[in-house]
Amino acid sequence: MPNNKQSPMIDEAATADQFSNQKFKLIIAGSPGDSIGIIKHISIDLYDVRQAKTSCDLHNMLSEDVWDLVIIDVKVPDIDSVSLIKVLSSSNKSFRLLVRSESDDEVDRVLALELGADDCVALSCSPREIQARVRALLRRCTNDIQKEPGLSVEQNRDLGAELFYEGWVLNRDRCVLYSPSGDVIALTNAEYGILVNLFREPGLVKDRSSLLNVNSESSEYDIRSLDVFVSRLRKKMNQYNGHDLIETVRGRGYRLNVNISRVG
Numbered sequence: 001m002p003n004n005k006q007s008p009m010i011d012e013a014a015t016a017d018q019f020s021n022q023k024f025k026l027i028i029a030g031s032p033g034d035s036i037g038i039i040k041h042i043s044i045d046l047y048d049v050r051q052a053k054t055s056c057d058l059h060n061m062l063s064e065d066v067w068d069l070v071i072i073d074v075k076v077p078d079i080d081s082v083s084l085i086k087v088l089s090s091s092n093k094s095f096r097l098l099v100r101s102e103s104d105d106e107v108d109r110v111l112a113l114e115l116g117a118d119d120c121v122a123l124s125c126s127p128r129e130i131q132a133r134v135r136a137l138l139r140r141c142t143n144d145i146q147k148e149p150g151l152s153v154e155q156n157r158d159l160g161a162e163l164f165y166e167g168w169v170l171n172r173d174r175c176v177l178y179s180p181s182g183d184v185i186a187l188t189n190a191e192y193g194i195l196v197n198l199f200r201e202p203g204l205v206k207d208r209s210s211l212l213n214v215n216s217e218s219s220e221y222d223i224r225s226l227d228v229f230v231s232r233l234r235k236k237m238n239q240y241n242g243h244d245l246i247e248t249v250r251g252r253g254y255r256l257n258v259n260i261s262r263v264g
Helices: 002-018 055-064 081-090 106-115 127-146 153-159 189-200 223-238
Strands: 024-029 047-052 069-073 096-100 119-121 162-165 168-171 176-178 184-186 246-249 253-256
Touching (some): 024 055, 069 127, 096 127, 106 223, 162 189, 189 253
Parallel strands (some): 024 047, 024 069
Antiparallel strands (some): 246 253
């Protein structure tokens, strides 16, 4: 039985080496005070962890520093989770957002994703899975910036820091999208991964697995959630006349629309 308690920490230590001993900065908002709170299971040796007890605390922290990950643990006392997720998702911050649902209901988790969360876990999610999902969110962002999957070193170098299509610019260093008029559109981790795949090969149809850079056995993201992520992307881009940019190819997947004209 002692091995079961040690294995998550051993796994996290290996991850620390992978990140070159860099301490990622995390905020945990609304974590319960008892033993089930996420903050009890996040190693302060690996991460710079701060706790926000209220939404006011959280917004103050976000305005004062740059953070890598924000975790909403069950609920924050002075605001409902839906409103908080909406506010955080609509901000132009580069942090990732992980939500721990108030229940085990799948509907609640899907709603959190639709509202803009990068990932959402059930209330009964185990400490080991929570740790793994935290690492996965941080790892995916780091890997996306350093190297696009499926490309050689030479191909990555040739791509450069930005990808272009019909006036839209996807910045690989900052993980943001610029509209043709220069507006900055903040992206979640999943949204960024989808756009990288589409921008690399405009007009080519991409299925769900390839768009999320996962295979059918992966548990990091449920590939069936892709439609939720694409819907979110379209809503963001629609504010800047980009509602037709991502085209649905029924029964096959998605691609960048090659029959649109640049607006403005």
